[in-house]
Amino acid sequence: MGSEPPAEPTGDETDPAVAVELDGVTKRYGETAAVDGVSLRVREGEFFTLVGPSGCGKTTTLRLIAGFEEPTSGTVRFGGKSMAGVPPEDRDVGVVFQSYALFPHMTVGENVAYGLNFADPPEGTTRDERVAELLELVDLPDAADRDPESLSGGQQQRIAMARALAPGPDVLLLDEPMSALDARLRERLRAQVKEIQSELGITTIYVTHDQEEALAVSDRVAVMNGGTPEQVAPPRTVYREPATRFVAEFVGDNNVFTGSVVDAPAAPDGELAVDVDGGDETLRARTDADPGTAASVGDRIAFCVRPEHLRVASADDGGADESAAPAGENALRATVASAEFLGETTRVTLDWGDRELLVRAVDPLDGAVTVGFDPEDAHVIEVESR
Amino acid sequence: MTGVDGDRAADRGGRGDHGDRLARLREGVESHALTALAVITSAALVVAFYYPTATVLVEAVVVDGAVTLGVFADVLTDPFYFGELARLLSGESPAAVARSLLSPDRRLGIVGFTAYQAVLSTIASVALGLPAAYLLARFEFPGRKTLRSLTIVPFVLPSIMVAVGFVATFGDNGTLNAALTAFGLPRVDLLFTLEAVVIAHAFYNAPLVARVTTAAWESVDASAVETARSLGAGPVRAFVDVVAPQVYPAVLTGAALTFVFTFGTFPIVLALGGFQLATVEVFVYRLVRDLSYAEAAALAIVELVISLGVLLAYLRYEARNSTSTRGARPLPRRSLVPPAPTLRELLPRAGLAAYVAVAGVVFLAPIASMILASVTGGDGALTLDHYRFLVERQQTGAAFQVRPWPAIRNSLLFATGATLLALPMGVVVAVLTTRRYRGRTLVDAAAMAPLAVSGIIVGLGLLRGLVFGVEIAGWRIAASGAVAVVVAHAVSGYPFVVRTVSPGLAGLDRSLVESARALGASRARVIRDVELPLVWPAVVAGAAFAFAISIGEFTSTVVLATGADAYTMPVAIERFIGRRLGPATAMGVVLLVVTGLSFVVIERLGGEHRGL
Numbered sequence: 001m002g003s004e005p006p007a008e009p010t011g012d013e014t015d016p017a018v019a020v021e022l023d024g025v026t027k028r029y030g031e032t033a034a035v036d037g038v039s040l041r042v043r044e045g046e047f048f049t050l051v052g053p054s055g056c057g058k059t060t061t062l063r064l065i066a067g068f069e070e071p072t073s074g075t076v077r078f079g080g081k082s083m084a085g086v087p088p089e090d091r092d093v094g095v096v097f098q099s100y101a102l103f104p105h106m107t108v109g110e111n112v113a114y115g116l117n118f119a120d121p122p123e124g125t126t127r128d129e130r131v132a133e134l135l136e137l138v139d140l141p142d143a144a145d146r147d148p149e150s151l152s153g154g155q156q157q158r159i160a161m162a163r164a165l166a167p168g169p170d171v172l173l174l175d176e177p178m179s180a181l182d183a184r185l186r187e188r189l190r191a192q193v194k195e196i197q198s199e200l201g202i203t204t205i206y207v208t209h210d211q212e213e214a215l216a217v218s219d220r221v222a223v224m225n226g227g228t229p230e231q232v233a234p235p236r237t238v239y240r241e242p243a244t245r246f247v248a249e250f251v252g253d254n255n256v257f258t259g260s261v262v263d264a265p266a267a268p269d270g271e272l273a274v275d276v277d278g279g280d281e282t283l284r285a286r287t288d289a290d291p292g293t294a295a296s297v298g299d300r301i302a303f304c305v306r307p308e309h310l311r312v313a314s315a316d317d318g319g320a321d322e323s324a325a326p327a328g329e330n331a332l333r334a335t336v337a338s339a340e341f342l343g344e345t346t347r348v349t350l351d352w353g354d355r356e357l358l359v360r361a362v363d364p365l366d367g368a369v370t371v372g373f374d375p376e377d378a379h380v381i382e383v384e385s386r
Numbered sequence: 387m388t389g390v391d392g393d394r395a396a397d398r399g400g401r402g403d404h405g406d407r408l409a410r411l412r413e414g415v416e417s418h419a420l421t422a423l424a425v426i427t428s429a430a431l432v433v434a435f436y437y438p439t440a441t442v443l444v445e446a447v448v449v450d451g452a453v454t455l456g457v458f459a460d461v462l463t464d465p466f467y468f469g470e471l472a473r474l475l476s477g478e479s480p481a482a483v484a485r486s487l488l489s490p491d492r493r494l495g496i497v498g499f500t501a502y503q504a505v506l507s508t509i510a511s512v513a514l515g516l517p518a519a520y521l522l523a524r525f526e527f528p529g530r531k532t533l534r535s536l537t538i539v540p541f542v543l544p545s546i547m548v549a550v551g552f553v554a555t556f557g558d559n560g561t562l563n564a565a566l567t568a569f570g571l572p573r574v575d576l577l578f579t580l581e582a583v584v585i586a587h588a589f590y591n592a593p594l595v596a597r598v599t600t601a602a603w604e605s606v607d608a609s610a611v612e613t614a615r616s617l618g619a620g621p622v623r624a625f626v627d628v629v630a631p632q633v634y635p636a637v638l639t640g641a642a643l644t645f646v647f648t649f650g651t652f653p654i655v656l657a658l659g660g661f662q663l664a665t666v667e668v669f670v671y672r673l674v675r676d677l678s679y680a681e682a683a684a685l686a687i688v689e690l691v692i693s694l695g696v697l698l699a700y701l702r703y704e705a706r707n708s709t710s711t712r713g714a715r716p717l718p719r720r721s722l723v724p725p726a727p728t729l730r731e732l733l734p735r736a737g738l739a740a741y742v743a744v745a746g747v748v749f750l751a752p753i754a755s756m757i758l759a760s761v762t763g764g765d766g767a768l769t770l771d772h773y774r775f776l777v778e779r780q781q782t783g784a785a786f787q788v789r790p791w792p793a794i795r796n797s798l799l800f801a802t803g804a805t806l807l808a809l810p811m812g813v814v815v816a817v818l819t820t821r822r823y824r825g826r827t828l829v830d831a832a833a834m835a836p837l838a839v840s841g842i843i844v845g846l847g848l849l850r851g852l853v854f855g856v857e858i859a860g861w862r863i864a865a866s867g868a869v870a871v872v873v874a875h876a877v878s879g880y881p882f883v884v885r886t887v888s889p890g891l892a893g894l895d896r897s898l899v900e901s902a903r904a905l906g907a908s909r910a911r912v913i914r915d916v917e918l919p920l921v922w923p924a925v926v927a928g929a930a931f932a933f934a935i936s937i938g939e940f941t942s943t944v945v946l947a948t949g950a951d952a953y954t955m956p957v958a959i960e961r962f963i964g965r966r967l968g969p970a971t972a973m974g975v976v977l978l979v980v981t982g983l984s985f986v987v988i989e990r991l992g993g994e995h996r997g998l
Contacts, residue, residue, distance in 0.1 A: 066900070066904055067903075068900050068903075087903070087908075087909070088900065088903040088904050089903045089904070089905075089906045089907055089908055090906075091904075093904050094904060094905075095900065095901060095904035097897035097900070097901065098897075099895055099897050101895055101897035101898045101900070101901040103898060103901075103902070103915075103916055103920075104920065105916075105919045105920055114902065114905055114907075114915070115905030115906055117906070117907070117915075118905065118906025118907060119906055160901075163901070163905065164901075164904070164905070166905075167905060167906060169904075173904075
């Protein structure tokens with residue numbers, strides 16, 4: 001598909017408080033580029049998340065920022081200063097690993113105090129006070145004399161966090177810190193991490209493969225694929241207006257339609273009519289003023305509709321067509337293939353021609369159904385001009 | 387929450403000017419400490435090993451100031467060294483050579499015989515080591531852990547002492563013949579036979595094979611076997627398909643090391659084989675004694691090439707096949723008492739029982755025989771005469787005679803010195819070889835080379851280099867024989883420090899190191915604060931290794947001790963064994979006791995007891 005990943009949102013360039021900047025950073029291992037020409041700006045005090053499937057380069061990006069790896073080309077800057085050749089110990093970063101990496105031969109207190117060998121605690125605080133303060137911060141005030149291995153996974157994670165924060169780093173780097181924990185605990189801990197982050201106002205770069213986690217905690221998210229970010233935007237924008245097909249499908253459930261434009265409005269924003277692949281229907285999708293999505297007749301196009309925006313009704317009900325697709329809306333005919341009961345809703349997979357559609361339903365569904373959606377809820381991702 | 391986001395840079399500024407400068411100085415030293423240590427270690431290796439060895443080896447190709455391959459050509463085409471193969475090198479047809487090799491009266495030559503006995507020794511070591519690994523890895527019984535730790539003992543026992551033990555077992559009046567006579571069986575004469583040499587080599591190397599194989603067997607994940615079983619493989623098939631492929635590389639490791647060690651064997655063959663069963667190393671010694679340095683050097687290079695070839699082939703194999711199965715659930719151990727009297731339960735246990743009987747004879751007889759011989763007189767009665775001889779020799783021995791106390795004192799002093807030298811060298815090399823960078827294998831091989839180079843040549847090089855003096859850039863470096871012995875021992879001991887410490891370092895979670903660095907610790911500081919404390923038991927084990935290697939070292943010591951007062955206990959034993967067995971066994975027992983006590987001391991000094 002022809003469209004390029006969009007540039008950083010404008011306004012970033014004029015923002016003076018850039019804490020961490022990656023400028024055309026590439027990291028190659030032999031022939032393969034783990035990180036491929038990444039340019040990013042992380043603002044002061046921001047909670048910034050790198051999210052993507054395994055192998056997308058997110059952890060390598062974090063390691064380049066921490067200084068564990070040197071870029072093959074490009075520059076990492078902290079507060080405008082190039083970090084080329086600066087070893088990790090001189091970068092003032094705090095790192096929390098997936099394995100927590102607590103030193104097993106030291107007590108919890110010694111672990112937290114370790115960074116204070118190389119940086120004094122803040123003015124007017126002693127080493128011991130600083131350790132106590134940090135343990136208090138992570139809600140484990142009595143753990144100082146304990147053996148790290150006697151702690152639960154969640155507690156170890158919090159100690160790792162306290163240890164990383166003790167020397168007062170400029171940037172906190174978190175590498176999948178929750179992925180070894182169970183779902184419940186993960187939700188609780190990510191709320192705590194977010195709370196600590198906003199309390200301290202510390203610039204935080206968070207790496208996760210879990211898109212839900214990324215949406216939940218971040219100020220901005222970079223969705224990475226194949227060593228490059230495909231979209232960098234606040235969580236809501238990433239969810240509602242995915243910039244690429246990859247982002248649309250990676251972040252949350254989505255239905256992506258492709259087809260040829262058969263009718264286009266004269267104005268930049270209006271409704272397109274699209275002959276979709278895999279079905280006989282002509283569907284209408286609303287374009288916005290975004291110049292990247294301006295289309296004319298004959299163009300190939302991809303757009304997506306979230307499952308929650310698809311209205312579905314059983315085709316056997318009298319007048320069901322109306323309830324699923326009021327006048328002016330798109331209508332499709334499909335059959336139920338399978339359903340997953342999730343509690344709050346049911347996630348239903350429909351067979352539509354030789355394609356699949358995902359919808360949400362409250363009531364059980366079976367057999368033939370009609371599906372409808374408002375052209376307003378269709379988001380155009382890619383346009384390929386003829 | 388005040389001050390949690392305090393700025394580190396600002397905190398540093400808060401110190402006084404003086405403190406600031408000191409801190410900067412310390413940081414500077416720390417950030418270059420690793421490089422400095424690497425440079426110092428390399429320099430030490432060059433002075434103590436590479437340069438002296440090179441000066442000797444170069445004689446093989448430089449004769450009267452001119453480069454020549456003549457000496458090599460002579461050695462390579464001499465049937466005395468290469469047997470029938472030499473004819474191949476001098477241009478005869480391969481078919482004729484092959485025919486001669488297949489005929490019963492083939493000549494192997496010294497090199498061929500050395501390889502032949504090394505292959506036999508390797509087979510014997512694997513045959514004796516594998517059942518031990520099976521027992522240790524798959525069965526649970528009281529004293530299993532102790533037995534597992536004890537498998538290291540034969541390997542670190544002084545070889546000359548073991549040789550004495552074997553003489554006491556297999557000799558004319560040895561315990562074996564005494565036992566045979568007692569049962570009315572005919573006497574056997576195993577001394578100075580290939581069999582005795584091979585059994586003695588197996589004594590040394592079978593435990594090594596057992597150790598590495600046990601470790602691999604224990605790391606086989608039980609769920610992999612269970613998966614195979616659930617997919618329809620029977621127990622034998624599951625063993626062949628799942629267990630064997632994971633254990634096999636370890637067996638190969640043990641076999642490769644055994645081959646290299648027995649190919650370069652010296653004291654065992656010298657004491658048990660004599661010159662009629664001479665191996666390359668024994669012959670190098672003889673050539674050196676006859677002052678035929680060029681020929682000795684050429685022969686040593688041939689030996690080195692073969693040993694290094696095997697080592698390198700093995701290292702490459704290891705690099706390709708190394709898998710880490712950490713955190714796996716090991717196979718459950720079975721009880722030695724059969725749960726049911728079925729054939730399938732009884733058969734392996736009966737086999738093991740037979741094995742234990744054989745192993746008991748091989749491993750315990752030499753030590754027991756030596757102790758027994760040291761308190762047995764010529765008439766067969768118990769006596770302390772041999773010990774009395776040692777005391778008398780100490781009191782009345784002439785200056786040129788070997789006396790016990792200087793030997794004990796020298797051994798302890800040299801071993802302490804060698805350990806203090808080998809430990810930092812080994813740790814630095816271990817740190818360097820567990821980093822990832824280009825050419826690491828080369829560094830690894832270069833650091834491990836002392837294992838493959840003839841101890842005679844290292845000794846000779848040090849003798850002519852360090853002891854007689856070297857001139858480097860106008861500085862004259864000369865050392866006493868004692869210092870040279872310490873250096874030689876450190877060189878032969880530090881590869882073992884590397885080999886014990888580096889697996890621990892390599893197995894450390896990389897994020898531990900990275901966490902410490904992110905918290906502000908320099909590379910060198912991380913080694914001190916995190917890595918070394920976590921592999922401390924391995925460091926202590928490495929120290930014990932270096933100490934034991936030094937106390938038992940014979941090959942280079944015998945070269946360096948000549949003419950000097952720098953003789954050690956093993957050298958003393960060799961001097962005694964030439965005359966009478968009694969005093970040699972008494973000296974052997976003294977060596978055994980001193981070595982044992984030293985191990986206890988090292989463990990105490992090392993702190994926590996976690997075993998080898």
